[in-house]
Amino acid sequence: MTQPAKPDLVTVNIDGKEIAVPKGTNVIEAARLVNVDVPHYCYHPKLAVVGNCRMCLIEMGMPAVDPATKTPVMDPATGKQKINWIPRPQIGCGTTVSPGLHVKTTSPMVKDAREGVMEFLLINHPLDCPICDQAGECKLQEQATGYGRGYSRFIEQKNVKPKRTQLGPRVTLDDERCVLCSRCIRFSRDVAGADVLGFVDRGSYSTLTCHPDKKLDHNYSLNTVDICPVGALTSTDFRFKMRVWFLKQTNTICTESSVGVNSVAWSREGTLYRITPRRNDEVNDTWMADSGRVLYKQVQSAERLASTASLDTLVAQAAEVFKAAAGSIAVVGSGRSSVEEQFLTKKLAAALQASVSLVSRTAQGDKLLISADRNPNVRGALVTGLITTLPSAQLTALAADIDAGKVKAVVSLGEDLAAAGLSAAQLAKVAIVYLGTHANATSAAAKVLIPTVTVFEKAGTFVNQQFRIQKFIQAIPPQAGAHNDLAVLAKLTTAAGAPAPAAEVGTLWPSIAAEVPVLANVLFKTLPESGVLLDAADWKSLPFVEGETLHYKPTAAAAAVASPQ
Amino acid sequence: MAVIQVERKPLSLLERTYIPQIVGGLRTTLRHFFKPNVTLQYPEQRPEISKNYRGVPTLVMDPNGREKCVSCQLCEFVCPPKAIRITPGEIAADSPNAHVEKAPQAFDIDMLRCIYCGLCQEVCPEEAIWLQNQFSMSGYTRAEMVNNKAKLYELGGTLPDPHLKWDHKKAAAEHGNGH
Ligand code: SF4
Ligand code: SF4
Ligand code: SF4
Numbered sequence: 001m002t003q004p005a006k007p008d009l010v011t012v013n014i015d016g017k018e019i020a021v022p023k024g025t026n027v028i029e030a031a032r033l034v035n036v037d038v039p040h041y042c043y044h045p046k047l048a049v050v051g052n053c054r055m056c057l058i059e060m061g062m063p064a065v066d067p068a069t070k071t072p073v074m075d076p077a078t079g080k081q082k083i084n085w086i087p088r089p090q091i092g093c094g095t096t097v098s099p100g101l102h103v104k105t106t107s108p109m110v111k112d113a114r115e116g117v118m119e120f121l122l123i124n125h126p127l128d129c130p131i132c133d134q135a136g137e138c139k140l141q142e143q144a145t146g147y148g149r150g151y152s153r154f155i156e157q158k159n160v161k162p163k164r165t166q167l168g169p170r171v172t173l174d175d176e177r178c179v180l181c182s183r184c185i186r187f188s189r190d191v192a193g194a195d196v197l198g199f200v201d202r203g204s205y206s207t208l209t210c211h212p213d214k215k216l217d218h219n220y221s222l223n224t225v226d227i228c229p230v231g232a233l234t235s236t237d238f239r240f241k242m243r244v245w246f247l248k249q250t251n252t253i254c255t256e257s258s259v260g261v262n263s264v265a266w267s268r269e270g271t272l273y274r275i276t277p278r279r280n281d282e283v284n285d286t287w288m289a290d291s292g293r294v295l296y297k298q299v300q301s302a303e304r305l306a307s308t309a310s311l312d313t314l315v316a317q318a319a320e321v322f323k324a325a326a327g328s329i330a331v332v333g334s335g336r337s338s339v340e341e342q343f344l345t346k347k348l349a350a351a352l353q354a355s356v357s358l359v360s361r362t363a364q365g366d367k368l369l370i371s372a373d374r375n376p377n378v379r380g381a382l383v384t385g386l387i388t389t390l391p392s393a394q395l396t397a398l399a400a401d402i403d404a405g406k407v408k409a410v411v412s413l414g415e416d417l418a419a420a421g422l423s424a425a426q427l428a429k430v431a432i433v434y435l436g437t438h439a440n441a442t443s444a445a446a447k448v449l450i451p452t453v454t455v456f457e458k459a460g461t462f463v464n465q466q467f468r469i470q471k472f473i474q475a476i477p478p479q480a481g482a483h484n485d486l487a488v489l490a491k492l493t494t495a496a497g498a499p500a501p502a503a504e505v506g507t508l509w510p511s512i513a514a515e516v517p518v519l520a521n522v523l524f525k526t527l528p529e530s531g532v533l534l535d536a537a538d539w540k541s542l543p544f545v546e547g548e549t550l551h552y553k554p555t556a557a558a559a560a561v562a563s564p565q
Numbered sequence: 566m567a568v569i570q571v572e573r574k575p576l577s578l579l580e581r582t583y584i585p586q587i588v589g590g591l592r593t594t595l596r597h598f599f600k601p602n603v604t605l606q607y608p609e610q611r612p613e614i615s616k617n618y619r620g621v622p623t624l625v626m627d628p629n630g631r632e633k634c635v636s637c638q639l640c641e642f643v644c645p646p647k648a649i650r651i652t653p654g655e656i657a658a659d660s661p662n663a664h665v666e667k668a669p670q671a672f673d674i675d676m677l678r679c680i681y682c683g684l685c686q687e688v689c690p691e692e693a694i695w696l697q698n699q700f701s702m703s704g705y706t707r708a709e710m711v712n713n714k715a716k717l718y719e720l721g722g723t724l725p726d727p728h729l730k731w732d733h734k735k736a737a738a739e740h741g742n743g744h
């Protein structure tokens with residue numbers, strides 16, 4: 001085993017505070033480590049540095065060395081090495097640390113520089129804040145408060161630029177608000193691989209625009225809205241819906257694919273308004289696909305299932321089905337269930353002496369943040385021991401068992417059995433207990449229908465393609481008439497004759513940790529926001545379907561399966 | 566505790582006739598007969614309300630009949646008893662005010678909650694919400710005590726606007742400043 005190389009540390013002095021930072025860090029990031037904020041627009045930690053906004057100006061200097069003798073020059077007044085301060089301000093984003101670098105972020109020169117940059121940025125700015133969606137999370141607002149002069153000396157007419165331009169299906173551009181930082185251009189070109197944005201015209205007439213024959217329509221276009229430091233790029237879906245200061249932020253995990261993108265659900269009084277990415281340098285950096293951001297709409301969809309009967313009534317009906325079909329029951333678990341739910345599904349299946357199958361859901365991955373496996377938690381089912389082999393898309397074995405009369409009842413955890421290859425005749429032949437959120441052919445055919453909740457209405461964990469266990473928190477209360485999956489599974493397990501398991505994430509985890517070896521050291525309460533990598537040695541040889549994505553390389557066995565085409 | 570005995574003076578003869586007191590009372594009554602009337606026949610007659618009176622919060626139009634509120638929701642945020650509830654919305658592209666982009670779809674002020682503090686008026690960046698001279702709000706149900714957008718504009722009417730900033734903005738855009 002080779003030790004990971006220790007990063008070379010460089011000691012720098014920021015506003016009088018010494019700090020050792022890894023080589024290659026720039027001044028903005030180094031200052032962040034000592035809680036000094038260097039205002040900036042164009043710099044973004046995950047994009048190339050261009051240094052064009054000039055907001056991050058700082059004063060810097062190096063320890064003086066006598067050019068002839070190469071000995072340090074001492075300052076007699078302080079008894080320390082003299083610092084040669086550069087007489088002009090420098091940009092912090094484009095300056096990487098070097099040993100002994102001294103930085104001032106609060107000197108009069110820096111203050112003047114910031115005020116000057118702010119004044120230039122504001123001369124043509126429309127000051128649309130009352131109608132601007134960015135208000136409340138706008139860097140220009142924040143920095144105008146910190147470094148603006150409070151009144152304008154500009155008495156000339158302001159420039160007029162295009163407003164309300166539809167750059168693509170999901171992004172609206174207001175050019176007057178653009179501070180020409182070029183973050184959106186760099187993101188589109190370098191990360192999303194679609195070079196569609198650019199500036200035209202010069203000076204204060206510079207205008208962000210889309211290539212005339214193209215649209216900003218790639219599946220990562222909304223990231224430009226996130227990184228735009230001002231309200232120039234706004235989300236067409238979120239436009240004028242709600243002020244951000246009313247919204248509660250809850251950390252969640254995107255269920256679009258097994259990448260497990262870290263995200264934030266923004267809600268007010270039980271209604272979700274938008275989903276944005278959350279930084280996790282090991283999973284999704286600061287990005288998220290557009291298609292994952294609309295998943296919040298499933299909460300209030302017209303297809304949502306709800307029941308007026310109490311959960312106990314529904315469970316009693318299910319218990320009758322269990323009794324009638326005892327010994328010939330099959331459980332169809334789900335790769336969309338959380339780890340906790342899969343753990344209880346296993347308990348339920350054991351109590352019913354039922355066979356368990358899962359349904360796989362695959363589609364082409366995009367090599368960035370959507371993987372080929374569209375179930376967020378197949379690995380959770382492996383880890384909890386619900387399944388031991390990878391699932392397939394069709395339930396052929398179950399279909400055969402139903403035809404042979406070996407299975408008389410099926411418990412489905414939100415899986416549409418019709419979509420998984422069972423015919424209407426087969427569905428009619430068995431008594432179905434369906435736990436699900438939305439109406440489909442299976443819910444229509446179900447004998448007992450127990451409405452459950454979406455990922456935003458519950459807490460839990462998913463294990464992503466890297467075998468990283470990540471938690472999501474409940475953002476909004478459950479819709480009326482829907483029941484928490486864990487509560488339902490716990491009651492069903494009890495109805496099936498097993499001892500009652502815990503029905504809440506917090507109280508369930510000690511037993512998960514005790515029974516699942518890989519999760520022995522994990523507790524929901526203490527699980528860090530960035531997740532924990534699990535030991536995947538047991539499943540190394542399984543032919544997972546995922547190809548390469550942003551922070552994931554398939555194992556040899558999986559690569560062999562994924563690559564042949 | 567000391568008890569002080571107050572001795573009651575015996576009434577004089579004149580006092581015992583009650584005549585000076587009756588005459589004095591009649592004099593006061595007669596004086597008021599001939600003084601100007603101070604009683605207002607409320608509610609038919611209404612008192613003069615001072616200009617800076619802080620009555621019921623209302624929404625106002627500018628002199629061109631444009632609704633001034635752009636649903637920025639700052640008043641909703643600042644309102645201490647959370648009396649205001651706004652649903653923001655977009656102005657239709659074919660409206661003459663399309664350049665303002667944003668206007669409230671719904672705007673409710675619950676007058677059972679409002680404490681007439683005036684913070685909404687103070688915070689409004691568009692000078693769209695004003696506590697004017699309306700001082701009596703009554704209703705038979707809770708729902709009647711919630712002023713909706715139509716009611717708020719009816720109560721608010723039009724206020725002179727010295728800025729007309731949106732008109733200037735539109736003029737600048739039509740003039741094509743910059744190009
Ligand atoms: S970009 Fe920022 S400063 Fe400009 S109008 Fe929007 S919120 Fe205000
Ligand atoms: S639109 Fe936003 S991100 Fe793009 S250049 Fe302008 S300010 Fe920067
Ligand atoms: S006057 Fe005060 S309490 Fe009443 S609506 Fe305005 S901010 Fe709210």
Ligand code: SF4
Pocket residue numbers: 130633634635636637638639640641651685688689690691692693694
């Ligand atoms: S009344 Fe004023 S503060 Fe309230 S939403 Fe309208 S513009 Fe904003």
Ligand code: FES
Pocket residue numbers: 039040041042043050051052053054055056057091092093094
């Ligand atoms: S952040 Fe350094 S120049 Fe823009």
